[in-house]
Amino acid sequence: MFQPPSPEPIRFAYWVPNVSGGLVISRIPQRTSWDAAYNRRLAQIAEEAGFDYALTQIRFTAGYGAEYQHESVAFSHALLAATTRLKVIAALLPGPWNPTLAAKQIATISQLSEGRIAINVVSGWFSGEFRAIGEPWLDHDERYRRSEEFIRALRGIWTQDDFTFRGDFYRYANYTLKPKPAEPQPEIFQGGSSRAARDMAARVSDWYFTNGNTPEGIRAQVEDVRAKxxxxxxxxxxxVNAFVIARDTEAEARAVLQEIIDHADPEAVKAFGHEVKNAGRASPEGEGNWAKSSFEDLVQYNDGFKTNLIGTPDQIAERIVALKEVGVDLALLAFLHFQEEVQYFGEQVIPRVRALEAVRDAAAARPAAA
Incomplete structure (x- = not known):
């Protein structure tokens, strides 16, 4: 069932490089850093550039070029302290976190940041990480069932006094958390392409993230989630995830893409592909986020090259508006050299997107006024 695009402007988020190696599994030289000073300045640049959100990553073990990792919730708070408007989405992984700790952490940060904290609930795809830290590795659909209980428990703790909940994974009896988060309540994001992921999003999440894809490839997921x-x-x-390479000419942008792929770490890419495709095959339908990803696609963690935000500012702006036309509300972006490229995106791409949106809004309003 087709639904018209939202009249609201499309929003922009960026992946926080709070792990080493940037957002590609490649040995290409990068000016991106995982350290705190770089990321504080990046958050300020993104806020000035017109970004709405920043998404911190959660990893507990090294792998696929990410030897060092800062913890997501603490790092999110540091970015919030360095900014005034940007919302930061902290990734949480049920298992290592339980709702009690998460609810209290996020409520406190919400109070300190005047409601600028959100969360991304990650159900988990890397079994080796869970084994390394002594956490049980659940079957695919059980991981999503646990995540759904996690979200239901969080919402209950954040909105009710004497909260009581009896699930298979979490249980509460007359629990009251004070202070609760500042209003508005923290937004809840989640990802995944499986049936279980989409069904869970339809029941409990505010936002659904999907891997990079063409507008045609995204439309079916959008319609399914929205109908449910x-x-x-x-x-x-x-x-939707996307890796942005914005340059003055398309040839320059394509050359950078090829250089990233040419410098890919083959063993790390293959190992990453093995893990994520195994996780997808474990779903009842036998497919997950990376089911149809090629070697080149897997060089960017979440199929960001597939979205094709690679070219001139005009080309990229047109492709972003095409994503909006099929129902995308937010573009989650990664870059090679984050600070300077986020600034360039804000100067050269976002104004073009807003101009195209204004033209389409005017065209949509004309028949109604006739």
Whole structure:
């Protein structure tokens, strides 16, 4: 069932490089750093450039070029302290976190940041990470069932006094958390392309992230999630992953893409592909986020090259608006050299997107006024 695009402007988020190696599994030289000083300045640049959100990553073990990793919740708070408007989405992994700790951490940060904290609930795809830290590795659909209980428990703790909940994974009896988060309540994001992921989003999440893809490839997921959400009397917004290479000419941008792929770490890419495709095959339908990803696609963690935001500012702006036309509400972006490229994106791409949106809004309004 086709639904018209949202009249709201498309929003922009960026992946926080709080792990080493940037956002590509490549040995290409990068000016991106995982350290705190670089990321504080990056958050300020992104805020000035017109970005709405920053998404911190959660990893507990080294792998695929990410030897060093800062913890997501503490790092999110550091970025919030360095900014005034930017919202920061902290990634949480049920298992290592339980809702009690997460609810208290996020409520406190919400109070300190005047409601600028959100969360991304990651159900997990890397079994080796869970084994390394002594956490049970659940079957695919059980991981999503646990994540759904995690979200239901968080919402209950954040909105109710004497909260009581009896699930298979979490249980509460007359629990009251004070202070609760500042209003508005923290937004809840999640990802995944499996049926279980989409069903969970439709029932409990505010935002659904999907891997990079073409507008045609994204449309079916958007329509499925929105139809299921409507059946639950809910609205779920859609975010899509993309890796941006914006240059003055398309030839320059394509040359950078080829250089990233030429410098890929073959063993790390293959190992990453093995893990994520195994996780997808474990779903009942036998497919997951990376089911149809090639070697080149896997060089960027979440199929960001597939979205094709690679070219001139005009080309990229047109492709972003095409994503909005199929129902995308937010573009989650990664870059090679984050600070300077986020600034360039804000100067050269976002104004073009807003101009195209204004033209389309005017065109949509004309028949109604006639």
């Amino acid at each position: 959400a409507a059946a639950n009397a809910r609205r779920v917004r859609i975010g």
